[in-house]
Amino acid sequence: xxxxxxxxxxxxxxxxxxxxxxxxxxxxxxxxxxxxxxxxxxxxxxxxxxxxxxxxxxxxxxxxxxxxxxxxxx
Numbered sequence: 001x002x003x004x005x006x007x008x009x010x011x012x013x014x015x016x017x018x019x020x021x022x023x024x025x026x027x028x029x030x031x032x033x034x035x036x037x038x039x040x041x042x043x044x045x046x047x048x049x050x051x052x053x054x055x056x057x058x059x060x061x062x063x064x065x066x067x068x069x070x071x072x073x074x
Contacts, residue, residue, distance in 0.1 A: 012048025022056065024063040030070060033057045039071055 016022060022029055033047055034040060041061050044054045064070045 014048060014050040014053055016053040017050060022060050024060045027069050030061055030064050034061055038074060
């Protein structure tokens with residue numbers, strides 16, 4: 001008999017807790033946290049960030065939009 005897949009994935013580690021920082025001026029890092037088609041902020045379950053840093057990511061994305069570095073919509 002084969003082993004069954006339990007369906008659980010390894011929990012992602014928050015990149016900001018690991019030491020990487022998100023800044024609105026760094027567009028390459030910001031684009032990892034927004035969807036490619038509509039530039040919406042990706043949820044925590046997709047990005048793997050903790051609640052504290054997800055709020056910071058959202059704040060930095062909004063700042064980058066306001067400064068014109070990334071578009072509001074495509």
